[in-house]
Amino acid sequence: MSKEPDRLFAQPLAQVPDFAFNEDVVRVFPDMIKRSVPGYPTIVENLGVLAAQFAQPHSVLYDLGSSLGAVTQALRRHVRTDGCRVIAVDNSAAMVERCREYLNGQDSMFQELLPVEVIEGDILALEFQPASVVALNFTLQFIAPDQRTALLSRIRQSLLPGGALILSEKLRFNDLEEHALLTDLHVAFKRANGYSELEIAQKRSAIENVMKPDSLEEHRERLLAAGFSKVVPWFQCLNFASLIALP
Ligand SMILES: Nc1ncnc2c1ncn2[C@@H]1O[C@H](C[S@+](CC[C@H]([NH3+])C(=O)[O-])CC(=O)[O-])[C@@H](O)[C@H]1O
Numbered sequence: 001m002s003k004e005p006d007r008l009f010a011q012p013l014a015q016v017p018d019f020a021f022n023e024d025v026v027r028v029f030p031d032m033i034k035r036s037v038p039g040y041p042t043i044v045e046n047l048g049v050l051a052a053q054f055a056q057p058h059s060v061l062y063d064l065g066s067s068l069g070a071v072t073q074a075l076r077r078h079v080r081t082d083g084c085r086v087i088a089v090d091n092s093a094a095m096v097e098r099c100r101e102y103l104n105g106q107d108s109m110f111q112e113l114l115p116v117e118v119i120e121g122d123i124l125a126l127e128f129q130p131a132s133v134v135a136l137n138f139t140l141q142f143i144a145p146d147q148r149t150a151l152l153s154r155i156r157q158s159l160l161p162g163g164a165l166i167l168s169e170k171l172r173f174n175d176l177e178e179h180a181l182l183t184d185l186h187v188a189f190k191r192a193n194g195y196s197e198l199e200i201a202q203k204r205s206a207i208e209n210v211m212k213p214d215s216l217e218e219h220r221e222r223l224l225a226a227g228f229s230k231v232v233p234w235f236q237c238l239n240f241a242s243l244i245a246l247p
């Protein structure tokens with residue numbers, strides 16, 4: 001994994017462009033996500049542990065919006081069910097290229113790893129195969145809000161009995177005080193991880209048009225509307241959470 005530190009927003013920009021998962025972001029992504037998302041390493045590792053409980057023999061496990069394949073690698077560390085394979089999908093060519101390099105490196109060093117196929121494509125246009133585990137780890141928030149229910153319905157339709165969707169997201173809060181408190185604490189988390197006020201402010205304006213978080217209540221209602229029967233939050237750190245949704 002690249003160890004390059006994230007300085008993308010360190011210098012004053014005349015105009016802050018909309019955030020995009022391009023080459024520049026790919027180079028610093030492991031550092032950026034760890035220093036920006038409270039609980040990220042815990043979520044990724046335990047997503048593998050959870051997935052191992054839902055994986056069904058001879059089925060597909062999806063990593064949707066896979067970036068550099070952190071979730072796929074956690075699945076490889078934890079899932080021991082016979083005949084499972086991972087399909088990782090991302091629509092950023094730069095992410096997919098680097099993800100394939102990492103995974104090919106693993107393949108050449110270790111035997112008996114889950115087979116992985118990395119697809120460069122839009123998850124909104126994907127034909128889902130029957131799957132036991134679907135991970136959307138901080139990806140749904142980048143999907144246009146009016147497309148989210150349809151995507152979750154298609155995921156629900158593809159899920160096998162005994163399977164699960166694991167959905168991690170940044171949260172908004174309907175209670176304004178709660179929202180302000182957790183947003184301030186997230187800023188404190190970023191500051192404690194070495195980001196300056198300028199970096200924090202410029203990153204905020206870069207993501208505001210492209211990343212639209214929902215509240216926990218909105219997630220729950222949308223998942224139930226998409227046909228899921230049960231929604232169980234299993235992790236929250238500040239304004240970042242992860243949910244299990246059962247078919
Ligand atoms: N329509 C789409 N189709 C496919 N991919 C998409 C789409 N929209 C966005 N993406 C991809 O979703 C990923 C979101 S990052 C996921 C982190 C990862 N899961 C991790 O656990 O490390 C989250 C973050 O950076 O906060 C990016 O790689 C996008 O290219």
Ligand SMILES: O=C(O)C(=O)Cc1ccccc1
Pocket residue numbers: 019032033036037170203207211
């Ligand atoms: O940085 C932030 O404020 C976030 O909300 C998380 C994030 C992490 C990586 C890319 C985009 C957003």
